[in-house]
Amino acid sequence: MTKKSGDDGRSTIRDVAARAGVSASTVSRVLGGDYPVSAATRTRVLRAVREMDYVADARAKAVAGVGTPTLAFVLEDITGPSFAHMAYGVEREAARLGHLSLVCSTDGDVRRELEFIGMMRAQRAAAVILVGGAADTPEYRERTRRVADSLASAGSRLVLCGRPPLGPGAPVTVIEYDNEGGAYALVAHVLAQGHRRVLFLGGKPDHTTAMGRERGYLAAHRARGLEPDPELLLHGDFTRDSGHRLMRQALARGPEFSAVVAATDMVAAGALTALHEAGLAVPGDVSLAGYDDIPFARDLHPALTTVHVPYEELGRLAVRTALGHGGESAGEHLLLGTHVVVRDSVAAYGGH
Secondary structure, eight states: OOOOOSTTSOOOHHHHHHHHTSOHHHHHHHHHTOSOOOHHHHHHHHHHHHHTTOOOOHHHHHHHTOOSOEEEEEESOTTSHHHHHHHHHHHHHHHHTTOEEEEEEOTTOHHHHHHHHHHHHHTTOSEEEEESOOBOOHHHHHHHHHHHHHHHHTTOEEEEESSOOOOTTOSEEEEEEOHHHHHHHHHHHHHHTTOOOEEEEEOOTTBHHHHHHHHHHHHHHHHTTOOOOGGGEEEOOSSHHHHHHHHHHHHHHOOOOSEEEESSHHHHHHHHHHHHHTTOOTTTTOEEEOSBOOGGGGGSSSOOBEEEOOHHHHHHHHHHHHTTOSSOOTTOEEEEOOEEEOOSSOOOOOOO
């Protein structure tokens, strides 16, 4: 076990410097982010911070320039429209409450995510908000529980926003929206128009957000006594290119369908392009629906029927919860509602 030289048994900045093989001032520079250091040095310092469970003291915080209360918002891809609106909600609410918000886009790199969280813990950020679905594996739960415990020990809070919950006892607050309920209502609307063969363009099979939306698709069919053809369920990711590719595959190889439900509006946009390229009219030949209600959904031709998710409010609620301004406490699980927005892209089945 590493010997800790602080009076209270906790690691000091000098302990971290010794472990990383650098000076204490270099550790401060890495944690502060206000002075250029090499990538290799930064990696060694952050590894030492994690291994020694180091939390910056007041002097290190002063060097790092942390004067304004800070919270961190961690997501996979900030270019996604839905996440961008959530980030906007986070930033606006944090500013209203007098906090600085820092955004980290990880591109799905778990190591980058953990390094950023470690840096935020070292600087005693008020909270860390982790956003977006993930594979709900034992590894995910163990890793995220360690993060939650580590942040709690430093006086910080972890909020999981749309991520899988960790089960009882974890010092986290979970905020989700009703993926399954939204998809159920949307597919029920499509089925009510007389469609019986509805193609579903889904996300990754192990992704919790994608799984919830697929469960809603299946449940809506079964509520009407229908069992959907397994060949009507296709899997990709939540991007426009995935929707375009899957739609082209379905048109080329079958199976037969009269309506399409896409797991996101971005997927629906790609599918719409593929349908137009194939000379098919929406909704005259094929009905189409999406999910998210991102702003451009109403500007597609035709305007897209979809599920509205309150992404900006989700971001604001995450901040209020993280900072203790919403009356919620760690361990609570909050679920926001969704609703169907009916526009022009779904029509009654006409026997085509």
